[in-house]
Amino acid sequence: MKKRIKAGLLLLLVGTFFLPSLSGCAYKGVDKRSFVVGIGVDPAEGNGKDDKFKVTLKIAKPIASLKSNTENEYAYLVHESDSVAEAMRYLDTEADKVLDYSQTKILALNPEILSGDLFQLMDYFVRRGDFQLLLYVVAAVPSAEEVLKVKPKLESAGENSLYNFFDETGTESPFVVTTFLFEFRRDYDTKGLSTVLPIVRGEDSSKFIVNHSIVLKDTVEPVELGLLETKLYNSLKKNSSGFGYQIDNEGYKFTLTLDRINMKIKIQTKDGQKPRAVVRIKAVGAVNESNKLLHLKELGHYDRLSAEKLTEEVKELFESLQSKDVDPFGFGLKYRATRLHTDSLLDEWKAIYPELEFDVKVDLQLKSVGAIQ
Structure with missing residues (x-):
């Protein structure tokens, strides 16, 4: 029994002695x-x-x-x-x-x-x-x-x-x-x-x-x-928030800060009708700067002005990307994910995308006009 213990200790000492040299060969300081x-x-x-x-x-x-x-x-x-x-x-x-x-x-x-x-x-x-x-x-x-x-x-x-x-x-x-x-x-x-x-x-x-x-x-x-297109992509696709948007509508010029923004896409293909991409965007924000005095009681009016301008800009971006045959927002991926897979599914989308109409609606809620009354 003692011989076995001595032999084990001897092997342990030998292994401890050679271990640094073995590891040093594989690892560079x-x-x-x-x-x-x-x-x-x-x-x-x-x-x-x-x-x-x-x-x-x-x-x-x-x-x-x-x-x-x-x-x-x-x-x-x-x-x-x-x-x-x-x-x-x-x-x-x-x-x-x-x-x-x-x-x-x-x-x-x-x-x-x-x-x-x-x-x-x-x-x-x-x-x-x-x-x-x-x-x-x-x-x-x-x-x-x-x-x-x-x-x-x-x-x-x-x-x-x-x-x-x-x-x-x-x-x-x-x-x-x-x-x-x-x-x-x-x-x-x-x-x-x-x-x-x-x-x-x-x-x-x-x-x-x-x-x-x-x-x-x-x-x-x-x-x-460009600048605006990159900002819209970041906000809509990456759900980035806290950024400013310039609104110029009906004589009002103000800057919005969007705290939350979310986009949902639905592709509709009905017989006898042109294919449509139904895009619904919900955003919450506040007014940071304005060229006119804003009143809290007219907040709903400012919501409408802002939503109209953002809807116009988003739709222009979608149509511009469509004309250049690129799809960073994944409309094609959404179409593939919501249809039964067939061998011709991708070819169907390639034929649909150039004819796709965009139905964009922005629901914007402003929390304040950026002033204390």
Whole structure:
């Protein structure tokens, strides 16, 4: 019995002695890692005949302490190849440390590569296990490389300003669309739905501008959404609230803040009638600013003026997207989800969508006129 105990203790001591050396072979310390914080993909500039993509990696340089450093420092690796996977493998040879993607949160794509089939491009980033599916995917203008190299003046050490636009811990704006990598792949692959990406513009290499978005569908050219269109999309599709809307109707000009907004869609296809999309929107808000004195007893009148203007703007947006054959609000997905599945269901929707009429009605309730009486 004692011999067995001694043998067990001896094995335990030997295992404890060799365990650190075994684990050290598989794990690289922090000092042997280079942390990539952003990836950019642009079309190749033509240095190689077969090159299709130019990949840029933004790597954070280590800092001694936040007190001793007033700004971030980055290094950039750039390579062109016929595929993103090949470019990434080549960039491993340009770094003396292991490229670590655990802190990568930005995937910037040049709008020029967003036309046509994107499945091969998305497939690489989704398949790699060291890429998070929570990457923020953005369309970068004028190029992904230039956007990644922007150095905002207000960015402090240990901070990445571009993250703050999308993670809801920094700025909160109705013009900022947030799209994760898993959403990008899911929506792009969904029949009857178009995916939307935020457009990030780098200006003067010192600031970001994020107030437009782009709608993608593999069979048509990308469609850019302006300021108002992006704001409406955020409010209606993402249920974003707390944002201001300008109302100009019957001589009244005032700004509304919508606290709650909800949209419901129903697709009606009756024999002998044109197909209709019945859209009902309910919103609750208050008046923030007005060019005239407003009275609380006339709140119902202001409700009607605001609802009429919002109805007009929403219907114009739907019809504009319809004319360009994109569907970011998912009318086609709603049609497919409420019908018995058949092999011809998708073809039926493709024939219906160009003829679809939009019956939009906004039920807006204002809580106050923004003044104390």
